[in-house]
Amino acid sequence: MKILLLASGTDIHSVRWANQLSRNGNTVHLCYVSNQKPSMDKFDDNVYLHELKFPAPFGYYLNVYQLKQIIKNIKPDVLNSHYASGYGTLGRLTGYSPYLISVYGGDVYDFPYLSRTNMRIIRKNLKAADSIASTSYAMAQQTSKLIDCRAEDIYITPFGVDIKQFCKRSVNKRDGIVIGSIKKLSPKYGIKYGILAINYLVNNLLAENEKNMKIKYLIYGEGPERSELEQLVKDLNLQNIVEFKGRIPNNLVPQALNQFDIFLGTSVLDSESFGVAVVEAMACEVPVIVTDVDGFKEVVDSGKAGIMVPRKDYEAMAKQIYKLIKDSDLRIKLGKVERDRVLEKYNWINNVREMEDIYSKLITRVKK
Structure with a gap:
């Protein structure tokens, strides 16, 4: 699959999703606004990175033309915005489909309730997506309240862990x-x-x-x-x-x-x-x-x-x-x-496979 992620380059979750999807044999592109450049946690060399010219918050509107050109060139099978607020807005304005929004927390619990404008933005963004993914059932329920849909219709995609890397180890521990x-x-x-x-x-x-x-x-x-x-x-x-x-x-x-x-x-x-x-x-x-x-x-x-x-x-x-x-x-x-x-x-490898299955189902459904 050819996957285009809209996500912060500084977020460890962006790094983990992009890297593992790439390691699974997918072609992964990631677009980020210019004030969210990759820093401490590194992307794999096989992940294609695209820096969008304008920084957040205005970049979520001003980068639409550049992003459309990138989409035209790479022709992704699926577009996935991480966060329903900023990158959700940018993804919506491209009009691209198949389109998935992954909600994270503050974008559906906090941001919409700061103002009526924010609430309108979030609702428009969520309704524009072909499907929505949430890291937890609790957040799926919260998201469903915003657009009057069933929580059961929102995909659950946990941030699992690499169970080989995260395990009990013998280390030199401090006293006490x-x-x-x-x-x-x-x-x-x-x-x-x-x-x-x-x-x-x-x-x-x-x-x-x-x-x-x-x-x-x-x-x-x-x-x-x-x-x-x-x-x-x-x-x-x-x-x-x-x-x-x-x-x-x-x-x-x-x-x-x-x-x-x-x-x-x-x-x-x-x-x-x-x-x-x-x-x-x-x-x-x-x-x-x-x-x-x-x-x-x-x-x-x-x-x-x-x-x-x-x-x-x-x-x-x-x-x-x-x-x-x-x-x-x-x-x-x-x-x-x-x-x-x-x-x-929360086995990360299984969680990423579940995300790939969601992408495949979405692509099939939209193309019908």
Whole structure:
């Protein structure tokens, strides 16, 4: 198949989809606006990259002519926009078919409700697509509300993990207990509640004879909230416990996860519609404690494959951290249940094959 993706060059999900589709023998082209150039995570040499002249946000309108010329030259079998907002607009304006929109989260949970104009844009974009794909059932239900369609008619295409790369490994671990998070440092991901949970754990839950226990909270990721979070750590006098590690390339994530004894998913908004980092931790048999946002509920099977606490409830999170610290057998047992869940639902190779099947069905249906 000849596949044209409209997606950010900086997004690890764009990289993963493009690379694996190419490795499966498809011819893959990816178009991105000029202020979203590939950076840390690399595309394979066999993926054809096309930089569109104008940057976002106006580029989603101004790049239509250039994109139409690219489409004319490569004649793709299918066009797939990643995100219903920006690239969904650009894809719609080409008028090309077969056309699939992949929704991501903020584009259907947050963006439409910022203004009436945004709502009109999203509805027009979604209705223009021949089909829609969502990473989770929860987000499919949210998307269906926007255009009055059945959630069952939206394809489910999870961001699975490479189960050979993401697995339990023997590594030189730090002494004591290592707790970790891997997420962009922005308010919707609730990292501050992870920090507050660690503070509550240290000051309210640890017994006197446990005060000398070595505990580290490693936070991987960058974002606009970093300076505020660093100040919070200073205010709470947690500098010896909390470490900000910065952004991590995807190929180094398995090594980092295998340093963790416990993983925290702290998101506070339902636009956290899947939670790839949580799935990656589960694949590495790291017990996860997550908040009750829609995407996490689905991933951990409502608490059967992981521990779930109310969003923003850092005391509840701290109590579950303490429970896992005290019970190493429970950590091992939970990790194995999580791994089985990933093998069943989130094997990346299977997920990409499912996407290829969707493309094939769409092409056949449109050509009839």
